[in-house]
Amino acid sequence: MFHLPFVLDEMTLEDIPAIMSIERRVFTSMWTSGIYRRELTANPWSHYRVLRSRQATLPPILAYGGVWQMDKSAHIPTIATHPEYQGKGLGGFLLLHLLLLGESLGCTEATLEVRASNLPAQKLYRRYGFEVVGIRYRYYNDNGEDALIMTRATLVQEEIEAELAQLRPKLQQHWQAALQKHPPIME
């Protein structure tokens, strides 16, 4: 049986250098390592997870993201997948686990903001039940771009687990093929 070459794990301070190397490549306006340090040590409402590689030939962190517990709302402040490993189901897998985490914290809905131009991320969010509920005009300082506010109206454990079960065969197929066809990339 094929085992996925990564595990879901808590983000730690030691992960920050690997996260920064992804952050630099995928975001135009990136978070600093200081922001991550503060999030991990001084924000009692934040919870961060990583998809940690189980294979020495893959990058140590394949994806990462977080949840802020904001009363009944699970806010997703950031999520990203290593640029060489996007489109292989990691973003969906991680997002669903962040939603499960939010649900376990007592949240009943999930929210996030996304750049109006970020169509891959919007596709991911729509795929997992988020809808646009508003716009924050000129929200991003770097280019004055609007943010779409997206919400998933319900967080029900059984439903999220069913979505994960549906994703799993696709994830296995993607990864089995990816590891056979392409030599893993070293960091």
Ligand SMILES: CC(C)(COP(=O)(O)OP(=O)(O)OC[C@H]1O[C@@H](n2cnc3c(N)ncnc32)[C@H](O)[C@@H]1OP(=O)(O)O)[C@@H](O)C(=O)NCCC(=O)NCCS
């Ligand atoms: C958004 C992001 C996290 C998605 O991660 P991922 O690991 O590629 O996601 P998945 O493989 O689970 O893909 C989820 C859906 O998005 C689609 N998708 C993923 N990457 C895509 C791309 N580059 N272009 C178009 N669609 C894409 C997939 O086709 C998939 O749809 P499907 O399930 O209907 O096939 C990733 O693209 C990323 O890290 N982007 C840069 C950082 C970022 O913008 N983060 C979000 C900030 S709000």
